[in-house]
Amino acid sequence: MPRLKYPLAVPVKAGLKTINIFELRAETSLRDNVNDFREYADVLYSAHAPTTIGEERLNIAATDSDFRNECILVFKDYIDRCAMFPNIGQINMHFGLKNWVSETQTRGQKGDYETHIESIRTLSDYARSSGIEIVLENLNCYWALNNISDDTDFAQVNWENSNEAFGMNPEEWIEMCLDVDRDNVQLCLDTSHVSTYGHRFPEEERAGKIEAFLNRPDLITHVHWSDNYLYDVRGRNDSHLSVGKGSIPTDFHRRVKALQATILLEHFYTKEELHEELEYIERL
16 A cells, blocks of 8 residues: 655644644645744645735736736745745745736736746745745636636637636646756646546546646655546536545545655545545555
């Protein structure tokens, strides 16, 4: 049976008492101010960087250089705050935006691939002095945000001018990490997000399509582990089910468990559900 490289982690919202009872680690979410969790310092080994500045989404790929530089400063400030914690060794980051059109996104709507790569390198160099690794997370395919109704067949969707970020498909996700080419920049696999990608394809192809996210396990050093509905329209959303409660194939979960990576169960509902989930993972 595969063994985990590190103890599993849960979000800080599980509470310090629960985290210690189950002998787990913790991660702050993208909505948390890491400074609010000083009492978690002993168990806090990773942190999720912010994704917004005010109502605008951060975009270090932005062709708008003023906005891009402002976003880079937000991430540098976050790195500085994480560096004050003795055990935080990884910061999870969302990729920048390729195209984003909304009333709230008044700046940085367009992104450029090479600009994004250089921005990641800049943050990599900054994080290195604090001994922090940046892990880049594969993102959602934003069905709802693109006003795609549940009864719209996947084959009828035109993604060309949709709201999209970089790193949504496995090939680009992996290639960007390779192009950055920094030893403290690796990948974070989000298993709920892979389902939203799988829904772009016929049901019979989905299991094979999401397997591509595991083509370079050597690059994956962090995981956001949840389940989702791979064959049900609900899986177009980032469902964040407990592992074993959805329809992502069991073998995919086994391969996730075998990764030489830190792993966050990116959800917390009740202690009873957590106990059941840990038993399921033990049996994988």
